[in-house]
Amino acid sequence: MTTVNTNINFVPDGYKPIVHSAPYGALIGPVYERVDEEDSVRAFRVKKQHTNSLGYLHGGMLMSFADIVLAQAVIRTGRGLTATVRMVTEFMAPGRLGDWVEGRASVSKSTGTLLFAEGQFQVGASLIMIASGVFVVPSDRNIKSE
Amino acid sequence: MTTVNTNINFVPDGYKPIVHSAPYGALIGPVYERVDEEDSVRAFRVKKQHTNSLGYLHGGMLMSFADIVLAQAVIRTGRGLTATVRMVTEFMAPGRLGDWVEGRASVSKSTGTLLFAEGQFQVGASLIMIASGVFVVPSDRNIKSE
Numbered sequence: 001m002t003t004v005n006t007n008i009n010f011v012p013d014g015y016k017p018i019v020h021s022a023p024y025g026a027l028i029g030p031v032y033e034r035v036d037e038e039d040s041v042r043a044f045r046v047k048k049q050h051t052n053s054l055g056y057l058h059g060g061m062l063m064s065f066a067d068i069v070l071a072q073a074v075i076r077t078g079r080g081l082t083a084t085v086r087m088v089t090e091f092m093a094p095g096r097l098g099d100w101v102e103g104r105a106s107v108s109k110s111t112g113t114l115l116f117a118e119g120q121f122q123v124g125a126s127l128i129m130i131a132s133g134v135f136v137v138p139s140d141r142n143i144k145s146e
Numbered sequence: 147m148t149t150v151n152t153n154i155n156f157v158p159d160g161y162k163p164i165v166h167s168a169p170y171g172a173l174i175g176p177v178y179e180r181v182d183e184e185d186s187v188r189a190f191r192v193k194k195q196h197t198n199s200l201g202y203l204h205g206g207m208l209m210s211f212a213d214i215v216l217a218q219a220v221i222r223t224g225r226g227l228t229a230t231v232r233m234v235t236e237f238m239a240p241g242r243l244g245d246w247v248e249g250r251a252s253v254s255k256s257t258g259t260l261l262f263a264e265g266q267f268q269v270g271a272s273l274i275m276i277a278s279g280v281f282v283v284p285s286d287r288n289i290k291s292e
Contacts, residue, residue, distance in 0.1 A: 022204055
């Protein structure tokens, strides 16, 4: 039998808070991380500030977390600076106040200019969202034309 | 010649802050709204807390704003309670600190159980993102099975 601790401040074993280099990450966080040989996972606890008017986890928070998790998978490839150009998210089940939401992602394909990443988001064993993202390596020309 | 005021606290004429019924909206807001006969638009000013580690508007913030704008278009149809089941976002240009980001959305199709909404997000005349979302009207059975 698995016991799930939904204490609003409980952090499961092995997780440490990440240092948010993005001010937006600090605003919506804290986000936690657990990295070992088998797995790299990020997670957060659904607190009241993450909820919608019905008391469920807000879709915007889950999409923001997906962007953080997929971007980290892209960073792990060592390709350097990239920008999100497309994100697709499928919401499968609601998140609830107190839930510990875990996200795992990997890069399935990397070309000269594009990286394709996919992620799964779970509460316990229950999948609540999948996400896929396309990231671009900015060319010198792209950067100049900004 | 159009003059753009990027004063971090400047709110253009006709916009009023919305009352955030979602705690998450209050966390990432304030979001503003301007509604008149021709147009319904929501907007926010990119402040430091909305930026990524490079100083640009964080993709998560723009996706959160898209969810708020598209959901509002769905609410305007009067169909009552719905939930986001899919969101697709295409990032076309970076948002910058001080930008006033406007979002407009409409529902293009409504069936017995699903609503399809599309939105455009601009800074001045420049399109920075488009989004499309699918929303579901929960059935009694869906609500019970949660």
